[in-house]
Amino acid sequence: MPRVSFIDADGSETTATAASGQSLMEAAIANGIDGIVAECGGNMMCATCHVYVDEPWADRLPPRSPVEDEMLGETVCPRRAGSRLSCQIRVDEDLDGLVVELPEAQV
Amino acid sequence: MLMLEEHPYPEDRTDPFALDVLAEPYEFHACLRELGTVVHLTRHDVLAVARHDDVQAALGDPETFCSSAGVGLADFRREEPWRPPSLLLEADPPAHTKARHVITQVLSLAVVRGLRETFAAQAEGLVEALVERQEFDGVRDLAAAFPLKVFPDAVGLPEQGRENLLPYGSMAFNGFGPRNVLFERAMAGGEPVKEWIARHCEREALKDDGLGARIHEVAAAEGYEAAEASLLVRSFLSAGVDTTVHALGNALYCLASYPDQWEILRGDPDRARHAFEETVRFESPVQTFFRTTTRSTELDGVEVPGGVKVLLFLASANRDPRRWTDADRFDICREARGHVGFGSGIHACVGQMMARLEGEVVLQALARQVERIELAGEPVRQLNNTLRGFESLPVAVVGS
Ligand code: HEM
Ligand code: FES
Numbered sequence: 001m002p003r004v005s006f007i008d009a010d011g012s013e014t015t016a017t018a019a020s021g022q023s024l025m026e027a028a029i030a031n032g033i034d035g036i037v038a039e040c041g042g043n044m045m046c047a048t049c050h051v052y053v054d055e056p057w058a059d060r061l062p063p064r065s066p067v068e069d070e071m072l073g074e075t076v077c078p079r080r081a082g083s084r085l086s087c088q089i090r091v092d093e094d095l096d097g098l099v100v101e102l103p104e105a106q107v
Numbered sequence: 108m109l110m111l112e113e114h115p116y117p118e119d120r121t122d123p124f125a126l127d128v129l130a131e132p133y134e135f136h137a138c139l140r141e142l143g144t145v146v147h148l149t150r151h152d153v154l155a156v157a158r159h160d161d162v163q164a165a166l167g168d169p170e171t172f173c174s175s176a177g178v179g180l181a182d183f184r185r186e187e188p189w190r191p192p193s194l195l196l197e198a199d200p201p202a203h204t205k206a207r208h209v210i211t212q213v214l215s216l217a218v219v220r221g222l223r224e225t226f227a228a229q230a231e232g233l234v235e236a237l238v239e240r241q242e243f244d245g246v247r248d249l250a251a252a253f254p255l256k257v258f259p260d261a262v263g264l265p266e267q268g269r270e271n272l273l274p275y276g277s278m279a280f281n282g283f284g285p286r287n288v289l290f291e292r293a294m295a296g297g298e299p300v301k302e303w304i305a306r307h308c309e310r311e312a313l314k315d316d317g318l319g320a321r322i323h324e325v326a327a328a329e330g331y332e333a334a335e336a337s338l339l340v341r342s343f344l345s346a347g348v349d350t351t352v353h354a355l356g357n358a359l360y361c362l363a364s365y366p367d368q369w370e371i372l373r374g375d376p377d378r379a380r381h382a383f384e385e386t387v388r389f390e391s392p393v394q395t396f397f398r399t400t401t402r403s404t405e406l407d408g409v410e411v412p413g414g415v416k417v418l419l420f421l422a423s424a425n426r427d428p429r430r431w432t433d434a435d436r437f438d439i440c441r442e443a444r445g446h447v448g449f450g451s452g453i454h455a456c457v458g459q460m461m462a463r464l465e466g467e468v469v470l471q472a473l474a475r476q477v478e479r480i481e482l483a484g485e486p487v488r489q490l491n492n493t494l495r496g497f498e499s500l501p502v503a504v505v506g507s
Pocket of ligand 1: 195
């Protein structure tokens with residue numbers, strides 16, 4: 001099972017395992033990562049599953065859909081170059097070792 | 108319709124739209140889930156999908172499970188719809204994508220956040236007056252009164268004629284079912300209601316600073332004609348009122364019926380948003396929607412033919428024990444996220460953040476101002492081919 005790490009705004013890191021086919025958001029919820037709210041459950045309506053993905057990982061993710069791009073303009077914490085909605089990232093073996101940063105707040 | 112009798116699906120003869128089934132649907136839902144991934148409902152010759160993961164999978168594959176043939180029983184490829192189809196709900200990509208982009212711009216998170224203060228003040232004021240009265244009808248005086256005030260205000264409708272909104276919603280949501288007594292009753296004498304709604308979807312009828320006028324403005328910028336923009340406003344007026352009325356009524360009913368849950372909410376009013384979410388899971392205001400298959404496919408390894416109507420049981424998915432622990436328990440502390448009460452995928456409710464805001468501020472006002480809440484009489488259900496909720500809900504409250 002792929003392992004993914006979340007670094008929260010204070011810099012502390014938590015590593016979680018993702019079941020196959022899970023989204024990064026679902027993996028975060030299943031592993032009790034507090035910094036992900038994900039109120040809409042993955043429908044791209046709430047923008048409370050915001051994460052920052054930096055190089056080298058950013059380039060390995062599939063591109064943002066137009067709706068994801070639009071929603072990223074509505075996050076509570078500022079959008080950065082690596083901003084993604086974690087509900088739109090499928091975690092597979094290729095993403096084993098993925099590291100993402102959590103914004104200071106989601107709501 | 109393909110000849111479904113050639114397919115080896117488990118059969119069920121129940122009419123999902125029969126009055127007694129609509130009144131008490133959950134046992135029937137449990138039977139459907141037990142029968143299999145896909146069940147043939149012989150009464151209407153359609154397929155049923157009732158397990159959580161399968162409902163979600165179907166909603167997540169709009170190319171196969173399409174909406175443009177109607178999301179009710181009527182098959183638009185064969186039957187004339189009772190009204191011009193919605194550009195959103197009854198559309199497929201790419202047309203749907205374009206129309207949805209208009210609405211998501213108008214109903215952005217920033218706009219919803221901007222409504223909070225007004226909505227919260229309205230809720231506090233309404234609840235304050237009800238605490239004074241001690242006994243009231245939870246539907247008429249709160250669950251309906253609140254959305255009927257804040258929603259048309261936000262859209263920019265005039266005060267006069269708002270009584271047309273609920274009958275229109277009843278037509279729209281009964282209209283997704285068969286031509287049964289509920290359908291006929293909702294449509295009877297409906298012409299003036301339809302006319303009022305159509306007239307008030309037009310730009311001239313809408314106040315300059317409301318969401319309705321914004322829809323016209325954004326739609327025009329995206330290349331829509333005025334008549335199409337009016338149809339987009341109509342989506343708002345059909346989908347945005349009855350749904351929230353029933354959600355609030357169901358929340359009141361649950362909180363009045365489960366005192367332990369009420370105590371938890373009262374002790375922590377910040378849990379209001381969670382309590383509303385759990386209500387949408389546990390007593391889903393929108394119980395079902397249809398899709399039509401464009402090609403054959405598989406759900407959980409079971410073949411589904413192309414060209415058939417498939418009834419997706421959202422409310423059953425939300426109580427599927429395969430997905431939820433103690434599925435039939437109302438529990439405002441559970442993780443309700445992942446329910447499909449607002450749908451899922453590209454058609455997922457575009458008003459869900461506004462609905463959550465309405466739910467949150469009303470339940471929070473109650474939690475802050477009310478010490479005890481209980482039923483003060485027999486609740487009366489309002490039966491509808493799609494919606495679940497109450498006609499009246501006598502409640503008694505003691506202020507805190
Ligand atoms: C608790 C209240 C509500 C519930 C339970 C609810 C439920 C739903 C569901 C289940 C769908 C999916 C339909 C499908 O998949 O075919 C939907 C779509 C929709 N809802 Fe809501 N809704 C609520 C409130 C609202 C509000 C307040 C608005 C307007 C501001 C609204 C506007 C819409 C629209 C326009 C669609 C069509 C979206 C599309 O097809 O892309 N709803 N709703
Ligand atoms: S969970 Fe709501 S946008 Fe990702």
